Amino acid sequence: MNQVPLILASGSPRRKFLLKQIGLDFQVIPSDIYEDFSLRLPSKDFAEHFAKLKAHSVANQFPDRLVIGADTIVVFNNKILGKPSNKEEGTEMLSWLSGKTHTVITGVCLELKDQKICEIFSEETRVTFQHLSKNEIQNYIETYNPLDKAGSYGIQDWFSVCVKKVNGCYYNVVGFPLSAFYQKYKAIISTF
Amino acid sequence: MNQVPLILASGSPRRKFLLKQIGLDFQVIPSDIYEDFSLRLPSKDFAEHFAKLKAHSVANQFPDRLVIGADTIVVFNNKILGKPSNKEEGTEMLSWLSGKTHTVITGVCLELKDQKICEIFSEETRVTFQHLSKNEIQNYIETYNPLDKAGSYGIQDWFSVCVKKVNGCYYNVVGFPLSAFYQKYKAIISTF
Numbered sequence: 602m603n604q605v606p607l608i609l610a611s612g613s614p615r616r617k618f619l620l621k622q623i624g625l626d627f628q629v630i631p632s633d634i635y636e637d638f639s640l641r642l643p644s645k646d647f648a649e650h651f652a653k654l655k656a657h658s659v660a661n662q663f664p665d666r667l668v669i670g671a672d673t674i675v676v677f678n679n680k681i682l683g684k685p686s687n688k689e690e691g692t693e694m695l696s697w698l699s700g701k702t703h704t705v706i707t708g709v710c711l712e713l714k715d716q717k718i719c720e721i722f723s724e725e726t727r728v729t730f731q732h733l734s735k736n737e738i739q740n741y742i743e744t745y746n747p748l749d750k751a752g753s754y755g756i757q758d759w760f761s762v763c764v765k766k767v768n769g770c771y772y773n774v775v776g777f778p779l780s781a782f783y784q785k786y787k788a789i790i791s792t793f
Numbered sequence: 794m795n796q797v798p799l800i801l802a803s804g805s806p807r808r809k810f811l812l813k814q815i816g817l818d819f820q821v822i823p824s825d826i827y828e829d830f831s832l833r834l835p836s837k838d839f840a841e842h843f844a845k846l847k848a849h850s851v852a853n854q855f856p857d858r859l860v861i862g863a864d865t866i867v868v869f870n871n872k873i874l875g876k877p878s879n880k881e882e883g884t885e886m887l888s889w890l891s892g893k894t895h896t897v898i899t900g901v902c903l904e905l906k907d908q909k910i911c912e913i914f915s916e917e918t919r920v921t922f923q924h925l926s927k928n929e930i931q932n933y934i935e936t937y938n939p940l941d942k943a944g945s946y947g948i949q950d951w952f953s954v955c956v957k958k959v960n961g962c963y964y965n966v967v968g969f970p971l972s973a974f975y976q977k978y979k980a981i982i983s984t985f
Contacts, residue, residue: 762975783954
């Protein structure tokens with residue numbers, strides 16, 4: 602369905618997998634943006650801010666391509682959780698989230714610099730966990746080493762048994778809101 | 794994590810994939826049960842009834858194994874939708890569901906005959922579709938030929954862009970409620 606060359610400005614294997622799932626051809630050029638968690642912004646603005654920075658940094662090098670930037674965060678008790686820096690932090694995050702409901706937000710920026718197109722949006726999904734035992738958390742952290750995932754879990758691996766309920770876009774929790782993206786993408790390519 | 798030999802009494806490649814995702818070892822022995830859609834039962838009872846029949850038919854041959862039977866249906870406007878019998882029926886189903894919310898129910902039966910264990914339960918998930926154009930429906934039916942799927946769609950393929958929102962267990966929509974299953978499975982194996 603591609604009508605303009607696409608670049609995914611993200612090194613996430615999950616985002617790559619999802620875009621392939623919907624039949625898109627694209628190049629992967631990860632941005633070099635560092636996500637600064639000390640930045641004080643409302644959570645939606647935070648995710649959109651970094652999605653925008655990621656898209657911008659790659660769009661500046663490839664102004665004739667449609668560049669996709671995305672940033673996924675987990676929000677619990679008004680605290681933004683990114684990727685854990687080590688196993689201890691991962692264990693702590695899962696203990697907080699056990700038996701509770703949190704929000705996953707992915708900010709997305711679609712930029713085609715030459716055409717002055719820059720669409721920014723975000724998608725929120727509520728996720729409710731089962732109660733997790735200490736053993737389950739420890740086994741999960743040791744076996745799956747989810748240090749590359751916001752909130753320290755992958756809803757698409759063994760951890761799926763721990764997710765009681767999703768309210769919103771499931772793929773947003775994996776790392777990219779396919780349905781919301783597709784609506785924006787359709788609107789952009791319809792203008793060519 | 795297996796502590797008792799498991800049999801999946803279903804030929805569905807999606808159920809097989811999901812049970813592998815959570816690290817289970819199992820044998821696949823599809824039941825030969827015919828799903829009779831003329832049977833008048835409330836939708837939850839319908840799905841549980843056929844899950845039970847599927848598990849029973851295999852458990853009778855393998856009474857010392859834990860047999861998993863499952864049946865997934867789509868319910869819209871009090872009508873039960875199974876797998877479409879041809880492309881025209883598939884197209885009709887997607888036109889009904891376009892822009893609306895429907896319910897996916899999977900009935901599950903876990904039977905270990907020798908130990909007189911027979912757990913039956915079901916899981917319901919609400920699914921909201923984007924508005925689908927005639928073109929999108931036609932392309933999807935022609936390209937993906939979803940005749941082996943209840944409701945005529947696969948939430949895990951291209952169709953993911955058409956699903957606006959899920960409320961409940963996502964994997965239930967794929968064909969097997971992983972989280973609810975795991976809770977029951979843990980309870981059963983803890984008694985050995």
